[in-house]
Amino acid sequence: MHCVSRYVVLCCNLLAAASASASGIAVQVQDAAGKVLPDTVIYVEPEGAAAAAGGKPAGAQIEQKGLKFMPLVSVVQVGATINFPNNDKVRHHIYSFSPAHKFDQKLYSGQAASPQVFDKAGTVVLGCNIHDKMIAYVKVVDTPYFAKTDGAGAARIELPAGKYVVKAWHYNTVGGATPEQALTVKAGAELSTAIFKLPMKPVVVDDAGSGL
Numbered sequence: 001m002h003c004v005s006r007y008v009v010l011c012c013n014l015l016a017a018a019s020a021s022a023s024g025i026a027v028q029v030q031d032a033a034g035k036v037l038p039d040t041v042i043y044v045e046p047e048g049a050a051a052a053a054g055g056k057p058a059g060a061q062i063e064q065k066g067l068k069f070m071p072l073v074s075v076v077q078v079g080a081t082i083n084f085p086n087n088d089k090v091r092h093h094i095y096s097f098s099p100a101h102k103f104d105q106k107l108y109s110g111q112a113a114s115p116q117v118f119d120k121a122g123t124v125v126l127g128c129n130i131h132d133k134m135i136a137y138v139k140v141v142d143t144p145y146f147a148k149t150d151g152a153g154a155a156r157i158e159l160p161a162g163k164y165v166v167k168a169w170h171y172n173t174v175g176g177a178t179p180e181q182a183l184t185v186k187a188g189a190e191l192s193t194a195i196f197k198l199p200m201k202p203v204v205v206d207d208a209g210s211g212l
């Protein structure tokens, strides 16, 4: 019993130490006019060296619900597995023509879709053969350090000391622009901050009131 309680105390101390000395970067993403941009992928690549080995990458899930993929944008590390549960009453036929991961999952419902392993860095665009408006993006990154901006265009990534390149990717930039900034994290430093301004294509207004 004593051993257990001592272990718990040790854990808590370690957690407290980690959060008190969090170093890394807090990013704010905007368009050229200063409007905040949710759903932007921020990823941080260590400079001049392979990313630290971090075990098996975390998996993800892209659900189909209400004739939409959810979430619209996903970010995973190379090697991650993604599941595609269909929670609609209708069947979907999902596919990708993207070189980073081509696949074709014929009509299915429920949990029947095969999980897909994303083993190449790049951008994967998903569609559905039955429902043309369904679209989703998977950004596959070759680093364990990544995040997606929230509704306020903000993201935060904790990093060990080192030199990095920080990149900001959004599916709707002009020419696929992915701006980057150099970052040096010193041991024991507080969070750095950075602002990214992305050149955005005009948003195409969906057919309002088209019913389906």
Ligand SMILES: [Cu+2]
Pocket (backbone or CB within 6 Å): 091, 092, 093, 128, 129, 130, 131, 134
């Ligand atoms: Cu569909």
